[in-house]
Amino acid sequence: MGGWLVYKERKEADMKIRNIAIYGLLGILGLGMASCTKIKRGEYAKGTATVFCDDGFKKILDEEIEVFEYSYPGSSIIPFYVDEQSAIDTLLADGTQCIVVTRELTKDQVKYMKDKWKRVVRQRPIAVDAVALITNKDNNVKAMSVTEVGKILNGQLTRWSELAGNDTTAIKLVFDNAGSSTISYMRDKFMPKGAKISDNPHAFAQKNNAAVFDVVKKDKNALGIISVSWLGDDLSLAKDVPVDKRYEDYQNQNDTIATNLTTEVNVMKISNPTPENDFDPTAYMPYQVYINSGEYPLFRKVYMISTAGNSNVLHSFYVFVTGFAGQKIISMTGILPYNVTARRVELK
Numbered sequence: 001m002g003g004w005l006v007y008k009e010r011k012e013a014d015m016k017i018r019n020i021a022i023y024g025l026l027g028i029l030g031l032g033m034a035s036c037t038k039i040k041r042g043e044y045a046k047g048t049a050t051v052f053c054d055d056g057f058k059k060i061l062d063e064e065i066e067v068f069e070y071s072y073p074g075s076s077i078i079p080f081y082v083d084e085q086s087a088i089d090t091l092l093a094d095g096t097q098c099i100v101v102t103r104e105l106t107k108d109q110v111k112y113m114k115d116k117w118k119r120v121v122r123q124r125p126i127a128v129d130a131v132a133l134i135t136n137k138d139n140n141v142k143a144m145s146v147t148e149v150g151k152i153l154n155g156q157l158t159r160w161s162e163l164a165g166n167d168t169t170a171i172k173l174v175f176d177n178a179g180s181s182t183i184s185y186m187r188d189k190f191m192p193k194g195a196k197i198s199d200n201p202h203a204f205a206q207k208n209n210a211a212v213f214d215v216v217k218k219d220k221n222a223l224g225i226i227s228v229s230w231l232g233d234d235l236s237l238a239k240d241v242p243v244d245k246r247y248e249d250y251q252n253q254n255d256t257i258a259t260n261l262t263t264e265v266n267v268m269k270i271s272n273p274t275p276e277n278d279f280d281p282t283a284y285m286p287y288q289v290y291i292n293s294g295e296y297p298l299f300r301k302v303y304m305i306s307t308a309g310n311s312n313v314l315h316s317f318y319v320f321v322t323g324f325a326g327q328k329i330i331s332m333t334g335i336l337p338y339n340v341t342a343r344r345v346e347l348k
Contacts, residue, residue, distance in 0.1 A: 044320075046074030047313040052087040053079055053100040054181045055208045056227035057302060060127070061100060063329050067250065068320050070243045075313050081208070083179030094119070097308040098318065102129070102181040102300050119307035124322055127302040128336040130228040130286035131182055133268040134213070136220045140165050143269035143283040146297050150190040152223065155200045160221065173203040174215050175225045182209075182227055185300050216265050224265070228286045231261045232334025250325040261285070261334060272297040291336045301338070 053061045058081050065077045082090075087099040092109060094117045104123050105113070113119040133149065135141060141163045144152075151157035152171060160167040175183050178198055187197055197203050206212045209230045216224040261267050269283035282295075290296040304321055308314035320326045327337040 044072045044075070044316040045311055045313045046072070048076040048078065049098070049308070049312065049314045049317075050078045050080060050096045051098045051100065051314070051317070052090045052096045053081055054084040054087060054102065055081045055176060056129070056180060056182050057100050057127075057229055058209070059232075060229055060330055060333050060335075063332070064317075064321050064326055066243055067325065067329060068317055071320070071325075072316065075316065077313070077317055083177055084181040084184060085179045091305065091307065094307075097312065098304065098306045098314045100126075100302065100304050102185065102302055104303055105305060113307055117307070120309075121305065121307055122318065123303050123305040124318075125301045125338040126304045126321055126327070127229075127330045127338050128291055128299055129302050130291050130296055130335060131185055131298040131300070132226050132228040132231055132286050133270070134216050134224040134226055134231070134265045135268060136216055136218075136222060137264070137266060138220045139266060140167070141268075142266060143271065145281075145283075146270060146272040149270065149298075153186060153190045153197055153200065154192075154195070155202070158202055169221045170202050172219060172222045173197070173200060173225070174212050174219075174222045175203065175205060176209050176212055177205050177207065181300075182225055185298075186225060189298075213265065227335075228261070228267075228291075229333040229335045231265075231267060231286075232332065250328040261287070270297055286334070288331070288334070288336045302335070 051061065051065075058079075061079050061081075065079060068077065069075055080090075080096075084101045084103075087101050088105070088109075090096050091099045091105075092112065097119070105121055110121045113121050133144070139160070141160060144163060148157060148163065152173065157163070158170055160169055160171055175186075175197060177183070178196065183197055187195070191197070198205060204215075206215060209226050212224045212226050213230060216222045267285060269285050271281050271283035273279040273281050284290040284296040286296045286298070291299050304318060306314055306318040308318065322339065327339050330337040
């Protein structure tokens with residue numbers, strides 16, 4: 001426990017400048033503080049607050065915020081899109097009271113928040129995300145196995161010809177950044193302890209998921225690693241609909257939509273032959289129904305973690321995102337809302 005506190009004291013010092021900048025921004029903009037008025041059950045608090053979110057889930061959070069602020073005009077949520085570790089560090093330094101990440105706080109971290117900052121931690125899964133592999137439209141490779149994914153990450157499989165065809169060009173592995181939840185997931189799943197994807201001479205870091213998508217669109221030899229929430233067409237199309245109509249749709253839909261994925265890049269099918277499935281070689285797209293069934297093998301939970309009190313606008317936002325309308329918004333992104341059951345449909 002002592003080592004944890006020393007670690008946190010160092011992290012708090014590192015976060016000091018970031019937090020000063022955030023609070024300075026709020027002061028310059030003249031934004032109101034979160035309401036301190038007692039909130040009754042069913043009511044929503046007013047005020048302004050920040051949320052730190054892993055960049056992989058930017059599209060989800062942008063839509064959640066827009067609809068929430070439309071529904072509750074006295075609210076203002078300011079998002080900061082960072083890598084996952086920075087989001088967790090900011091919460092632990094009390095620089096924000098809400099984050100969106102892919103892992104829960106540990107028991108020691110929860111205790112630290114209570115002892116250090118007198119904060120009660122609420123953490124709840126809001127979605128099940130898939131990690132997608134994408135290629136350029138001119139690339140002939142359309143599927144690979146989990147084993148092949150691991151060999152690519154570890155530098156044991158380096159040429160496209162080792163997967164299909166006769167293209168001997170090197171596979172250019174493209175990812176967002178070393179601290180992202182997507183890279184942490186792939187590293188922990190496929191690589192030896194202590195190894196880094198960036199150690200692969202054919203791997204290239206980008207600033208964020210949007211940059212990964214753009215590189216793959218332009219480069220025939222690129223293999224991108226990205227959250228599938230960046231690939232759903234339905235949410236992009238929804239932006240053409242006025243927010244009041246979107247809010248009405250989110251309230252009234254009765255079942256989960258199986259969203260279509262983008263056609264601007266190829267989204268790889270992934271197979272996972274194991275003894276448990278009789279070594280079935282069938283490869284699956286990261287559609288919601290296959291994420292739900294586990295047939296698409298690269299998936300992880302997404303958590304919203306809040307330390308805000310009941311009378312804080314962030315608690316109201318937490319309730320919204322984990323509620324019916326907030327979960328319907330997630331269903332539009334291509335990933336699986338945690339509290340809504342996927343229905344099996346024919347996807348063409």
